[in-house]
Amino acid sequence: MLNNQGRPTQPEAASGETIAHKTFTGNRGLQTHEPLIFETGRNDVTGVDIDEPEEFTPRLGAMLRKATIDLPGLSEPEAMRHYVRLSQKNYAIDAGLYPLGSCTMKHNPRLNEKMARLPGLSDIHPLQPQSTVQGALALIDELANWLMEITGTHAVAMSPKAGAHGETCGMMAIKAAIEARGEGATRNVVLVPESAHGTNPATAALIGYSVRSIRADASGTVRVADVKAALGPDVAAIMLTNPNTCGLFEKDIVEIAEAVHEAGGYFYCDGANLNAIMGKVRPGDLGIDAMHINLHKTFSTPHGGGGPGAGPVVLSQALAPFAPVPFVAKDEGGHSLIEHAEGSQSFGRMTAFHGQMGMFVRALTYMLSHGGDGLRQASEDAVLSANYIRACLKDIMSGPFVEQPCMHEVVFDDAWLKGTGVTTLDFAKAMIDEGYHPMTMYFPLVVHGAMLIEPTESESLASLDLFIMTLRDMAFRARRGEAERFTQAPYFAPMRRLDETRAARQPVLRWTKPETVQVEAVAAE
Numbered sequence: 001m002l003n004n005q006g007r008p009t010q011p012e013a014a015s016g017e018t019i020a021h022k023t024f025t026g027n028r029g030l031q032t033h034e035p036l037i038f039e040t041g042r043n044d045v046t047g048v049d050i051d052e053p054e055e056f057t058p059r060l061g062a063m064l065r066k067a068t069i070d071l072p073g074l075s076e077p078e079a080m081r082h083y084v085r086l087s088q089k090n091y092a093i094d095a096g097l098y099p100l101g102s103c104t105m106k107h108n109p110r111l112n113e114k115m116a117r118l119p120g121l122s123d124i125h126p127l128q129p130q131s132t133v134q135g136a137l138a139l140i141d142e143l144a145n146w147l148m149e150i151t152g153t154h155a156v157a158m159s160p161k162a163g164a165h166g167e168t169c170g171m172m173a174i175k176a177a178i179e180a181r182g183e184g185a186t187r188n189v190v191l192v193p194e195s196a197h198g199t200n201p202a203t204a205a206l207i208g209y210s211v212r213s214i215r216a217d218a219s220g221t222v223r224v225a226d227v228k229a230a231l232g233p234d235v236a237a238i239m240l241t242n243p244n245t246c247g248l249f250e251k252d253i254v255e256i257a258e259a260v261h262e263a264g265g266y267f268y269c270d271g272a273n274l275n276a277i278m279g280k281v282r283p284g285d286l287g288i289d290a291m292h293i294n295l296h297k298t299f300s301t302p303h304g305g306g307g308p309g310a311g312p313v314v315l316s317q318a319l320a321p322f323a324p325v326p327f328v329a330k331d332e333g334g335h336s337l338i339e340h341a342e343g344s345q346s347f348g349r350m351t352a353f354h355g356q357m358g359m360f361v362r363a364l365t366y367m368l369s370h371g372g373d374g375l376r377q378a379s380e381d382a383v384l385s386a387n388y389i390r391a392c393l394k395d396i397m398s399g400p401f402v403e404q405p406c407m408h409e410v411v412f413d414d415a416w417l418k419g420t421g422v423t424t425l426d427f428a429k430a431m432i433d434e435g436y437h438p439m440t441m442y443f444p445l446v447v448h449g450a451m452l453i454e455p456t457e458s459e460s461l462a463s464l465d466l467f468i469m470t471l472r473d474m475a476f477r478a479r480r481g482e483a484e485r486f487t488q489a490p491y492f493a494p495m496r497r498l499d500e501t502r503a504a505r506q507p508v509l510r511w512t513k514p515e516t517v518q519v520e521a522v523a524a525e
């Protein structure tokens with residue numbers, strides 16, 4: 001059954017489902033069939049009881065709404081049930097293992113939430129006089145110091161609101177530094193390895209650079225010789241992820257940094273994978289100039305549902321003068337927010353205010369509750385978990401780098417599925433039937449049919465073992481010729497396979513009221 005947006009509103013019958021166990025409601029056990037709220041509610045009734053307004057003259061002129069607003073009128077329990085049921089259709093890290101490689105979906109400790117809800121932190125406003133928010137400014141300053149300490153860098157811009165936003169910030173600082181040297185017109189190329197996250201070339205292009213691609217060698221990492229060959233007086237920067245998106249540490253990073261600096265360029269490091277090296281190695285010591293840190297990855301702030309991210313950017317001494325405003329400064333008088341730094345070379349401002357305060361509270365709580373040694377252990381455990389999965393699956397699933405140790409994530413390819421009629425997509429969909437969120441599929445692009453798995457340090461040994469046994473069972477079935485189990489999957493999800501390409505290309509974001517059907521009465525002769 002389709003609704004008027006072309007969206008299937010009921011799960012298709014699962015294979016083997018007979019008419020005898022089709023339910024009257026369309027629900028499956030506790031998995032309820034949930035229409036849109038507009039389809040549930042009627043707009044000629046209301047769930048609230050507000051007096052009719054007294055006679056008044058509207059001052060909206062031509063902007064006055066003439067038609068009814070057409071919001072569905074629901075009672076409180078109806079509205080509650082709608083949203084609770086929708087929330088139950090979400091898979092979340094709170095519900096189970098979330099192996100989304102390159103994304104560090106780790107547990108969000110509840111202590112973080114408790115701290116973020118303290119009224120003194122949650123009820124303040126960015127426009128409050130600074131004398132009344134000294135504690136909040138001190139908190140931002142302390143978090144900034146932790147970030148600089150962990151990364152071995154000189155400055156940090158706190159305001160970017162996601163990793164990709166942080167990339168823009170770091171690259172804008174690099175651009176400002178190059179322009180200050182008078183080389184803005186000549187340095188207009190950014191080097192990006194083939195295995196990079198799509199945001200890297202997108203960021204470079206967004207701020208006006210052209211992208212020169214660098215290939216990865218057979219071992220999955222970038223070679224110094226390839227970087228050197230691509231360097232020249234036109235190169236503004238390299239954007240390199242370390243550990244990279246194949247889950248491998250770029251061993252030649254120091255030499256690469258030196259070569260880039262020698263050629264007059266800057267080194268932007270994509271720090272999304274900091275979870276593998278935090279407390280083990282300081283990127284600043286490796287020669288990086290700018291790096292974003294996804295607080296919603298490494299530092300456990302919520303990551304699901306596109307919820308508020310935070311992507312502070314640490315900067316080297318060379319780039320520090322170009323950092324955006326505002327930033328927190330401290331003197332005898334206390335903390336203050338510097339909005340206009342006199343005579344500074346700051347490139348300006350990234351956001352209206354100072355950043356994602358709620359995420360700062362959560363990230364600092366995570367750091368303080370772990371301590372330096374705990375953060376290091378989190379990295380070690382994350383790397384251990386990924387290698388455990390690699391070691392337990394490499395005899396049955398193939399991958400270009402599975403014979404060598406990985407960092408926090410392990411990448412398999414689809415060579416082992418050859419001849420089975422099962423694709424990476426099918427395998428991932430069948431994981432849903434087993435109760436797992438799929439791993440990252442078809443990324444990194446340099447690995448054919450990639451399946452990128454990142455378990456994180458959150459999982460117990462029992463949880464990893466069950467995941468591994470599940471994948472082994474699935475792999476055996478795929479190889480034994482049970483293709484239909486995969487090609488038709490998921491059988492048990494509320495929705496079966498959707499046309500994801502069409503959904504992305506032609507999203508229907510607006511509900512339109514169905515036409516009222518006019519039935520003409522035909523008089524019988």
Ligand SMILES: *Cc1c(COP(=O)(O)O)cnc(C)c1O
Binds near residue numbers: 102164165241
């Ligand atoms: C997640 C990620 C990004 C982008 O970060 P967002 O916070 O999602 O904007 C960039 N690069 C890599 C390698 C990532 O994993």
